[in-house]
Amino acid sequence: MTATALDRRRLTDLLTAERQRFADGHPRSRDAYRAARANLFGGVPMTWMNKAAGGFPLYVDSARGAHVRDLDGHEYVDFALGDTGAMAGHAPAPTVEAVQRRLRDGLTTMMPTTDAAWVGAELARRFGLPLWSFSLTATDANRWAIRLARAVTGRPKILVFSYCYHGSVDEVLVKVDEQGRQVIREGNVGAPVDPTTTTRVVEFNDAAALERELSHGDVACVLMEPALTNIGIVLPEPGFLDTVRRLTRDTGTLLINDETHTLSAGPGGATRAWSLQPDVLTIGKAIGGGVPCGAYGLSAELAARLEAMPDLDLIDMGGVGGTLAGNPVSVAAMRATLEHVLTDDAWGPMTALADRFGDAVQQVVDRHGLPWTVSRLGARVEYRFCDPAPRTGGESAAAADAELEDYLHVYLANRGVLLTPFHNMALMSPATTAADVDRHTEVFSEAVGALV
Numbered sequence: 001m002t003a004t005a006l007d008r009r010r011l012t013d014l015l016t017a018e019r020q021r022f023a024d025g026h027p028r029s030r031d032a033y034r035a036a037r038a039n040l041f042g043g044v045p046m047t048w049m050n051k052a053a054g055g056f057p058l059y060v061d062s063a064r065g066a067h068v069r070d071l072d073g074h075e076y077v078d079f080a081l082g083d084t085g086a087m088a089g090h091a092p093a094p095t096v097e098a099v100q101r102r103l104r105d106g107l108t109t110m111m112p113t114t115d116a117a118w119v120g121a122e123l124a125r126r127f128g129l130p131l132w133s134f135s136l137t138a139t140d141a142n143r144w145a146i147r148l149a150r151a152v153t154g155r156p157k158i159l160v161f162s163y164c165y166h167g168s169v170d171e172v173l174v175k176v177d178e179q180g181r182q183v184i185r186e187g188n189v190g191a192p193v194d195p196t197t198t199t200r201v202v203e204f205n206d207a208a209a210l211e212r213e214l215s216h217g218d219v220a221c222v223l224m225e226p227a228l229t230n231i232g233i234v235l236p237e238p239g240f241l242d243t244v245r246r247l248t249r250d251t252g253t254l255l256i257n258d259e260t261h262t263l264s265a266g267p268g269g270a271t272r273a274w275s276l277q278p279d280v281l282t283i284g285k286a287i288g289g290g291v292p293c294g295a296y297g298l299s300a301e302l303a304a305r306l307e308a309m310p311d312l313d314l315i316d317m318g319g320v321g322g323t324l325a326g327n328p329v330s331v332a333a334m335r336a337t338l339e340h341v342l343t344d345d346a347w348g349p350m351t352a353l354a355d356r357f358g359d360a361v362q363q364v365v366d367r368h369g370l371p372w373t374v375s376r377l378g379a380r381v382e383y384r385f386c387d388p389a390p391r392t393g394g395e396s397a398a399a400a401d402a403e404l405e406d407y408l409h410v411y412l413a414n415r416g417v418l419l420t421p422f423h424n425m426a427l428m429s430p431a432t433t434a435a436d437v438d439r440h441t442e443v444f445s446e447a448v449g450a451l452v
Contacts (some may be wrong), residue, residue: 006404008403010451011404011451014407015403015406015407018411019053019055021414022413022414023054023055023056025072025074025414026054026056026058026074028059028072029056029059029070029072030056033056043056051422052421053405053406053421054409054413054414058071058076058413065089065090065429065431065432066078066079066089066090066429066433066436067090068090075416076416076417076418077416077417077418078418079357079418079419079420079425079428079432079436079440080418080420080421080427082285083420083422084260084261084285084427085290086429087263087285087427087429088289088290088337088341089429089431091290092337092431094336094339094340095290095291095337095340098333099329099332099336102328102329102332105328106328107328108323108324108327108328108329109328112326115332115335119134119295119331119334119338120132122335123283123287123295123297124297126268126272127271127272127281127283128272129278129280129281129297129299130299130300130303131299131303132295132296132297132298133295133296133321133325134293134294134295134330134334135284135293135294135325136292136293136294137293137294138166138258138284138285139167139169140325141282141283141294141295141296142256142258142282142296143169144319144321145221145223145280145282145296146169146171146220146223146256147320148298148302149221149254149256149280151309151312152306153220153253153254154220155218155219155220155253156198156218157198157200157218157219158171158199158200158219158220158223159200159210159213159219159221159223160172160174160223160224161202161204161224161225161228161393162174162175162176162201162204162392162393163228163231163396163397164223164224164225164228164230164231165228165230165231165261166223166258167260167284170191170192170193171198171199172223173188173195174196174199175201176202176203176394182196182199182200184196200213200214200216201213203392203393204228204234204236204391204392204393205234205236205237205240205391205392206392207240207244210243210244214251215251217252219251219253220253221255222244222253222254222255222256223256223258224244224255224256224258225257225259225261225262226241226257226259226262226269226271226274227262227265227377228396229377229380230261230422231397231423232390232399232400233375233377233380233382233389234389234391234392234395235377237391241276245276245277254279254280254302255279256278256279256280256281256282257269257270257271257278257281257282258282259281259283260282260283260284260285260294262377263283263286263287264354264380264427267342267347270377273378278299279302280296280298283295286337286342287334288337289337289341289342290333291333291334293330293331293334349430350378350428350429351378351379351428353433354428356434357426357440358374358376360437360440360444361383364441364444364445364448365448368449368452370452371386371387372384372386373386373387373388373389379429380425380427380428381425382425382426383424384396384424385399385400385401385404385405405424407447407451408424409421411443412443415443415446416439416443417439417440417443417444426440
């Protein structure tokens with residue numbers, strides 16, 4: 001049996017029934033959504049919140065640890081965790097206390113605090129890059145890192161991997177199509193320029209294509225997730241990341257590791273877990289325990305090259321930095337989260353729970369003879385509607401089944417389990433328990449059984 005050979009009529013009927021159950025069971029969320037359409041564009045604070053398998057988003061009432069409660073009083077085991085932003089768990093006590101203390105003493109001042117130096121030293125210890133600067137999002141960290149790379153190399157282009165995710169950075173919304181052409185990614189809203197004029201793009205795990213595109217000598221940096229995550233987890237093949245590092249060095253190209261999602265691999269992300277050596281590293285979301293933040297780290301060599309450029313405006317209107325970047329509240333949240341919540345010791349139990357989750361899913365898949373696979377990245381795990389697992393972004397996109405995904409998501413939500421809205425991805429936090437994982441196993445098994 002393949003995913004496309006499933007009884008599609010039965011799938012459609014089940015999805016329709018589950019959406020009706022969702023609508024009947026969440027009247028307050030439904031009414032809040034309808035009312036919000038009068039003044040909120042799309043009816044939501046941010047338009048991606050309309051990615052809702054049930055037909056409208058759940059409205060949150062409270063969130064603690066690995067659980068959330070909606071306006072209708074339903075409680076959920078939350079494996080989405082703010083798409084990594086709440087990887088520390090919702091409202092971790094040390095982070096909340098640190099933020100409350102800081103709020104009483106001034107939210108933003110355009111002045112440094114001693115917490116910032118502590119966070120910089122801790123990020124240096126974890127990731128191996130000695131010098132750090134802060135932003136409010138990983139998107140901004142990526143934007144600013146790209147500008148620094150262009151400045152120091154004098155090269156105009158960047159290179160990314162097809163179906164990568166680096167936030168809303170203009171240059172990264174590009175892909176390789178089915179004919180192998182570099183094209184603008186569909187749905188790109190109001191692109192200032194066609195990103196194929198600013199960006200080269202190749203498939204992940206395609207070393208030959210990477211070597212070909214870097215040979216032009218016009219690429220300032222390769223911006224890379226060590227494993228693709230936002231098109232579903234796509235893991236690097238053995239030796240590929242070493243080849244990326246060798247080719248970038250051989251061509252004088254800087255390497256930027258975006259660890260915003262791959263932090264799930266360990267306390268120093270995939271960079272530390274896999275002994276990678278980037279010139280720049282960007283991160284966001286998780287390290288502030290849910291408070292908006294981001295950061296980028298520089299190698300000593302790159303920092304020295306930048307500091308030796310006297311005409312580089314890093315202080316006023318040079319396009320790098322923002323008034324609220326490094327504000328005392330965000331920095332206090334980062335320190336508390338890294339010091340007391342997402343500690344080095346946190347990852348062992350989190351990864352063990354991800355393995356428990358993945359092993360149980362695999363058993364259900366095997367029992368029903370489904371050609372699905374389970375992909376894992378430390379504390380992150382995902383089930384895919386294909387076998388073998390995708391090795392490129394293009395293969396991962398082709399394996400998508402929106403109707404099947406929606407069915408599983410709304411079935412789970414109707415029974416108190418939330419996955420990341422994008423794909424079938426689950427993330428573990430320090431607050432997640434074995435009972436939480438087993439609840440997913442129980443409901444997932446029921447959902448698959450009803451389908452097949």
